[in-house]
Amino acid sequence: MTDAPKHPAGKSANPSVANRAIREMGSATLDGLRKGRNFVEDVGGMTGLLFDTVTWTLRSLFMPKVRFRLATLVTQMVRVGVNSIGIIVLVQAFIGCILSLQLAPTLERYGQLERIADVIAIGVIRELGPMITAIVLSGFAGASIAAELGAMVESEEIKALRAHALDPIQFLVVPRFLATVLMIVGLTVIANVVGIAGGYFTSWLVLNVDPEVYIESTKAALVLSDLTTGLVKAGIFGMLISMIACYEGLTVSGGAVGVGNATTSTVVKSIVAIIGTDAIITAIFFAFGL
Amino acid sequence: MSDAPDITNSIVANAPPEKDDIVISVRGLKKSFVNAEGERSVVLDSITFDVHKGETIVIMGGSGCGKSTLLNCMIGELPIDRGSVQYRISTINDPVDICQVPNDTLDAVRKRFGILFQSGALFNSMTLAENVALPLREHSRLDERIIDIMVALKLQQVKMLPHRDKFPSQLSGGQKKRGGLARAIALDPEMLFYDEPSAGLDPVTSTAIDQLIMDLSDKLNVTSVVVTHEMDSAFRIADRMILLDKGMVLKMGNRASFEALRDADPNSLTNPSDRLMNQFLNGFGEGPLTDAEGISEFERLIVAP
Secondary structure, X not given: OOOOOEOOOOOEOOOOHHHHHHHHHHHHHHHHXXXXXXXXXXXXXXXXXXXXXXXXXXXXXXXXXXXXXHHHXXXXXXXXXXXXXXXXXXXXXXXXXXXXXXXXXXXXXXXXXXXXXXXXXHHHHHHHHHHHHHHHHHHHXXXXXXXXXXXXXXXXXXXXXXXXXXXXXXXXXXXXXXXHHHHHHHHHHHHHHHHHHHHHHXXXXXXXXXXXXXXXXXXXXXXXXHHHHHHHHHHHHHHHHHXXXXXXXXXXXXHHHHHHHHHHHHHHHHHHHHHHHHHHHHHHHHHOOO | OOOOOOHHHHHHHHOOOOOOOEEEEEEEEEEEEEOOOOOEEEEEEEEEEEEEOOOEEEEEOOOOOOHHHHHHHHOOOOOOOEEEXXXXXXXXXXXXXXXXXXXXXXXXXXXXXXXXXXXXXOOOOOOHHHHHHHHHHHHOOOOHHHHHHHXXXXXXXXXXXXXXXXXXXXXXHHHHHHHHHHHHOOOOOOEEEEEOOOOOOOHHHHHHHHHHHHHHHHHHOOEEEEEEOOHHHHHHHOOEEXXXXXOEEEEEEEHHHHHHHHHOOHHHOOOHHXXXXXHHHHOOOOOHHHHHHHOOHHHHHHHOO
């Protein structure tokens, strides 16, 4: 150790364990603070974007001078919604099937196998329909929106829009926001039907539950508020996905790597936001007896 | 920057006497950026110049000298720390400082200028014709048939009419720039800004783009601001030139004064800033620019006793 290079301050370049631990803790604290600041900045940025988007949406709906871009909205609805139907049907059919197979042994133990329809119906319509649809959509449409807008930033298209006195929020964000919110509600209805159908066929064909009893139990178990709370959740998830995707896309920097990071970040943040918001909304509905 | 000539004197010496025809007036512009570590670096400082109606002014400088940042500040894309960028346009009576105005006034100014971006910045989801039609559809109430005719005219002006139904991905670099130019002139602008119009193009295409810039300037009588580091292109199209170095104006003057500096024998130049500009304008591999870069801080530490 005598030949070890000396630190400019005259101390050994190999710090002690305690010294290293303090440095690591300091570094981790700074890193945590930086991430905290970034989180606050992101939340602030997305809130601002949501405010601007809602303002532009209302202006385009109610002010004759501001053009409502119906053709762009339809294009985005096809892209976000129609193209996602297949994968949502597939995933939700599996969810119905898995739910019935997972619940069957427990219900059978209590002699309540015919109640499987109630549990699946409520579970799918209130929770799994909107949530699974939102998670699939965050990967399917959210990532695609972030990548598209990010590529537009990198190729100076967003700058070109502003240079032509066109607001990127009005021009790009509003149609994607509306398309995602409208289509996620529609997709959730489809997901609900397919999820229940998945449970129905699995219960009938594998668990030998009487199909007529299954349908009657489903009808008896469901009330209108089950459907509306699920659809309200879906709409809020749609807002979250579109805002996160558009924000990540519009704030891209760093070329192709930046676009890739924005895509990954959109999916991760959307999933966390969806599940976190779901917990909050469910708690609120629970508190109000809905 | 200690070798830089007196900027104020330079401006006074080079500014044409008429004041009425000034359409863009940049005064004391300062712009800095803060990096991820919170350190602030000044990119542009004390930038002051005027642009006169109908002239083509070329802003030159090496990579990283701040010329693209200056362009972005001039078009209202980047907020500035200090100073003003004033426009005098036909649709608004009083001069407009775009750094101080609300968004709708900024948009009113933007409708009167066109910008050709470095990559062309055509919208990839639209055909070339749709790209050119976009500003017309958004900012005019013209009938679709009239818009079609105007699009054809604009594309014909930049010799891109045969490609009207192609998507940007089907066009070459030069064609994208021509297409971008057609879109920039769609609303018959009073001013045109060009960001590196010749960058990445072969010499023949580059010359063709320069010719196009000169043609548009002559035929449409637009004021042009061109940012470039391509010397051949700059000397072809410029009426006046500005040379930036390290975020400050090193020299401003008419093309002849820059040509004289370029053609001077480097050994005859005694002023260090003249030698620096001579090296830059000629693209010499050796000179004060490369000498300064040659000894880095790292080398200084090693070599210094």
